[in-house]
Amino acid sequence: MNNFNIIRFYRHLKQDWHILVCIALVITLIMAVVAFNSPDRYRSEVLVAPSAQSNSSGLSGLASQLGGVASLAGVNLGGGGSDKTIEALETLKSKDFLIDFIEKYQLKIFLMGVDGWDIVKDEAIYSDEYDANTNQWKRDVKFPKKNEPSLYEVSDYFLKHNLSINTVAETGYTVIEVEYFSPKVAKEIAVNLVLEVNMKIREKDIAVSQNTLKFLNDALAKTNINELKQQIFTLMEQQLQTQMLAEVKEDYVFKVIDMPYEAEERFAPNRILMCILGLLLGSLLGFLTSLTRFVAKEAQRADV
Numbered sequence: 693m694n695n696f697n698i699i700r701f702y703r704h705l706k707q708d709w710h711i712l713v714c715i716a717l718v719i720t721l722i723m724a725v726v727a728f729n730s731p732d733r734y735r736s737e738v739l740v741a742p743s744a745q746s747n748s749s750g751l752s753g754l755a756s757q758l759g760g761v762a763s764l765a766g767v768n769l770g771g772g773g774s775d776k777t778i779e780a781l782e783t784l785k786s787k788d789f790l791i792d793f794i795e796k797y798q799l800k801i802f803l804m805g806v807d808g809w810d811i812v813k814d815e816a817i818y819s820d821e822y823d824a825n826t827n828q829w830k831r832d833v834k835f836p837k838k839n840e841p842s843l844y845e846v847s848d849y850f851l852k853h854n855l856s857i858n859t860v861a862e863t864g865y866t867v868i869e870v871e872y873f874s875p876k877v878a879k880e881i882a883v884n885l886v887l888e889v890n891m892k893i894r895e896k897d898i899a900v901s902q903n904t905l906k907f908l909n910d911a912l913a914k915t916n917i918n919e920l921k922q923q924i925f926t927l928m929e930q931q932l933q934t935q936m937l938a939e940v941k942e943d944y945v946f947k948v949i950d951m952p953y954e955a956e957e958r959f960a961p962n963r964i965l966m967c968i969l970g971l972l973l974g975s976l977l978g979f980l981t982s983l984t985r986f987v988a989k990e991a992q993r994a995d996v
């Protein structure tokens with residue numbers, strides 16, 4: 693009986709071949725239209741490694757010594773060095789950093805108001821949600837979102853759709869990837885991200901070092917113990933070295949191993965793959981449609 697049904701189903705498929713072909717062609721055509729109307733996206737990536745001082749900064753490793761001096765001077769001082777590489781990676785993904793970055797480089801319109809790029813003219817193709825002539829946003833959004841996207845919303849979009857950060861466990865190197873419609877803009881963003889995160893961590897360490905020197909100067913004025921004074925002078929010298937290193941070293945946390953480049957080939961969409969998937973999906977849908985028709989006919993035959 694099973695063999696008989698299989699043979700009958702095979703004959704049914706031969707009769708329904710036009711349905712299978714039509715459904716497969718329609719789905720493939722839809723996928724092709726979607727694929728060829730999707731804007732090209734390019735990826736630029738920069739390979740960075742921890743700088744020599746990122747795991748043992750001039751401030752790192754001093755916490756135990758400084759804590760001892762602080763206790764002798766009668767001051768409670770929190771100590772403990774931190775891995776600058778981890779701090780920098782988390783800073784790159786933080787909303788505060790991304791909001792400042794987007795605002796500084798005026799990326800709001802590029803990220804939220806552009807849905808393509810004219811590579812020949814090197815011009816942005818603005819979306820329907822932004823009018824470049826009047827510089828007005830025309831988004832139709834629900835509360836609490838506003839007509840003009842907030843920097844928080846833009847930073848969240850950038851983190852989800854444009855930025856990717858991956859660390860290779862074996863080497864400790866990090867790949868920072870930026871995707872965008874323009875290979876030139878993608879490269880510029882990748883370069884500036886490394887520049888800004890190095891600058892932010894450097895400025896933070898300089899500020900901490902200045903505060904530490906202030907505390908050491910105060911502690912020096914409060915003590916008459918020669919041994920303690922010698923320890924304070926040693927720590928002050930190390931803090932000055934930290935400041936000098938931070939002032940002159942641009943690659944303070946991340947050292948660039950492989951600079952980003954303007955991609956010559958698009959990263960997405962893979963139009964051929966999308967068409968193939970459309971053909972497979974259409975064929976499967978056509979098969980299921982024919983199978984449903986066959987089951988219905990068999991049920992009617994059984995009732996008779």
